[in-house]
Amino acid sequence: MDTKPSSDALEALRRALGPGGWLESPADVEPYLVDFRRLYRGATPLVARPASVEQVAAVLHLCQAHRIPIVPHGGNTSYCGGATPREDGAELVLSLARLNRIRAIDPDGYSITVDAGCTLQAVQEAARAANRLFPLSLGAEGTAQIGGNLSTNAGGTAVLRYGMMRDLVLGLEVVLPDGRVLDQLRVLRKDNTGYDVKQLFLGAEGTLGVITGASLKLFPLPGDYATALVALGGLGDAVALLGRVRDAFGDAVVAFEFLPRIAHELAVKHVPGTVQPFDHPHPAFALVELAVPARIPEFAERFQAFLVEELEARRLRDVVVANSGAQRDALWHWREHVPEAQKLEGASIKHDVSLPVAQLPAFHDAAAAELARLAPGARIVAYGHVGDGNLHYNLSPAEGDRDAGAFLARAPVVNRAVHDLVARFGGSFSAEHGIGRLKVGELERYEDPVALELMRAVKRAVDPLGLMNPGKVLAAPTIGDGARDAPQAQAPAAVPGAARA
Ligand code: 2HG
Numbered sequence: 001m002d003t004k005p006s007s008d009a010l011e012a013l014r015r016a017l018g019p020g021g022w023l024e025s026p027a028d029v030e031p032y033l034v035d036f037r038r039l040y041r042g043a044t045p046l047v048a049r050p051a052s053v054e055q056v057a058a059v060l061h062l063c064q065a066h067r068i069p070i071v072p073h074g075g076n077t078s079y080c081g082g083a084t085p086r087e088d089g090a091e092l093v094l095s096l097a098r099l100n101r102i103r104a105i106d107p108d109g110y111s112i113t114v115d116a117g118c119t120l121q122a123v124q125e126a127a128r129a130a131n132r133l134f135p136l137s138l139g140a141e142g143t144a145q146i147g148g149n150l151s152t153n154a155g156g157t158a159v160l161r162y163g164m165m166r167d168l169v170l171g172l173e174v175v176l177p178d179g180r181v182l183d184q185l186r187v188l189r190k191d192n193t194g195y196d197v198k199q200l201f202l203g204a205e206g207t208l209g210v211i212t213g214a215s216l217k218l219f220p221l222p223g224d225y226a227t228a229l230v231a232l233g234g235l236g237d238a239v240a241l242l243g244r245v246r247d248a249f250g251d252a253v254v255a256f257e258f259l260p261r262i263a264h265e266l267a268v269k270h271v272p273g274t275v276q277p278f279d280h281p282h283p284a285f286a287l288v289e290l291a292v293p294a295r296i297p298e299f300a301e302r303f304q305a306f307l308v309e310e311l312e313a314r315r316l317r318d319v320v321v322a323n324s325g326a327q328r329d330a331l332w333h334w335r336e337h338v339p340e341a342q343k344l345e346g347a348s349i350k351h352d353v354s355l356p357v358a359q360l361p362a363f364h365d366a367a368a369a370e371l372a373r374l375a376p377g378a379r380i381v382a383y384g385h386v387g388d389g390n391l392h393y394n395l396s397p398a399e400g401d402r403d404a405g406a407f408l409a410r411a412p413v414v415n416r417a418v419h420d421l422v423a424r425f426g427g428s429f430s431a432e433h434g435i436g437r438l439k440v441g442e443l444e445r446y447e448d449p450v451a452l453e454l455m456r457a458v459k460r461a462v463d464p465l466g467l468m469n470p471g472k473v474l475a476a477p478t479i480g481d482g483a484r485d486a487p488q489a490q491a492p493a494a495v496p497g498a499a500r501a
C-alpha cells in the first residue's frame, strides 16, 4: 500500500474497465490531480472511469487484491481536498462521471433514483421535468455530482427548509471495499429495520466505500418564489429578522442568506453583472426567499405587506423585492458569486462554521476582536447561510496588501483562534464543507473522543485494509494502529457481474 501499483495490477484494472474506461496520459489525468481550491497537487498512475456498478465492484475487488488505495472522484468541487490523490502516485483515482443515468422517477411517490455521477443540476432538471422539486441547491451545482454531494453531506442555500443532503436520502447503493454491493436502493419513507447502515456512507467522503446510486426525496414544485433583498444594520438585525419572518411564514421560508457590505463591494469590483439595488452603502443585507405554493398566489402579497410593516417599524433600512424571474436571478447571481469575488480579490483564509443561530452575533464580535489582534487590517468577509446558523467566516488581506505569503502565514494562528471560539460557543468548525484532507487535524482536536473512537472502529470494520480514500476524514493509520493489525481481508468471493466488465 506504500508502493505504486504494479504493472500487472494496472493491466488487470484496464482489462476490467474495457476500452474508454481509464485515463493515464499526463494531460488527461491532470484535472484529477489538483483540488478545486488548488491547495493540493497529487499524482496517480491511472484514473478509472467505470461505466457500471459492476465495473466499480470489479475495480474495488482488484484494488483490494493488489492493495491499491482508491480516491473516489466526483465533480472535484470539494473545499477540503477530499477527492485529490496524495503526492506519491500510489493511489488510483476512481471517477464516477460515466455513471450518469437518471434510473427512475416516481412523481406520485415523490422519489427519484439516480446514478452517483449525475450532476446535481441534472437531477434538479429531471425532477422539474416531472413537475417536482429536488431542493439541494448550491453554487457548484452544474459541476458537483450527486455522489460527492452524498459523500460530503452537502448543504447549500435551501437547507433551512429542506435539510442537508443526508435528509434527502431514501436509499443508497454502495460498493464496499471488497467489491460487495450494498443494495439499499429503496424508496420507502418508513423502514425501521435495525441499524440504518446507509447513514454510514453519507458524509464519509469515500472512506468506507463508493456510493454508486441513490434514491432521493422529491418535493412539490413551488408555484413561484417571493424573493427580497433587505438592507440591515448588521448580523444582529439579520438574526432578529430571521425569527420574525419564520414566525410569519413558517416552512415557506426556503433561504435566508446574510451578506455584509464587503461581500457586495467585492462582487461589484470583480463580478460583471452584480446588482446595485440600493443607492446607499448599507452595512449588511439578507437575501430572503419564500417558496410560494402554487395554489396560494396571494402569499407573495402577504410577504410584501410584511416587509412594508418591517420598514415602517424601522427594523429594516431598505428593501427590494424581485418582481420577475430575471430580478430574482440577479440577486442570486450576486450571492452565488461572492466566493469567486473573494478569490479574485486575492488570498483568503476560510472558515465554514456553524453555531446556534442566536449565538452568531456574539461569536462574530468576539472573533472580530481576536482577529484585530492576530491579523491586524485583515478584512472579515463573513457571509452565508445564517438561516442554518452557518457562516463562512472568511478573511481577505487588508486592501492594497500584496504580500499574500505573509497573510497566509497567519492562517494556522487565525484558524486556531476562530475554531477555539467556535468550540466555546458550542458550534462546529465544519458546517457543510466536510473534513477532506484539510481538516483532519481539526476533527482530531475538536471532536468528542468517544465519537472519534467510534469513527475509527467503523473504518476498521468496513475497510480493514485502509484502502478507501486514506488520510481523508481520519488520519491514515500508522504502524501499530488497528488497521495495520487487522486481519488480511479474505480473498473476496467472485464479484457479481465482474466478469462482464
Ligand atoms: C457558499 O456558501 C459556499 O458560497 C462557499 O459554501 C463558501 O467560499 C466559501 O467560503
Ligand code: ZN
Binding pocket: 156, 384, 385, 392, 432
Ligand atoms: Zn456555503
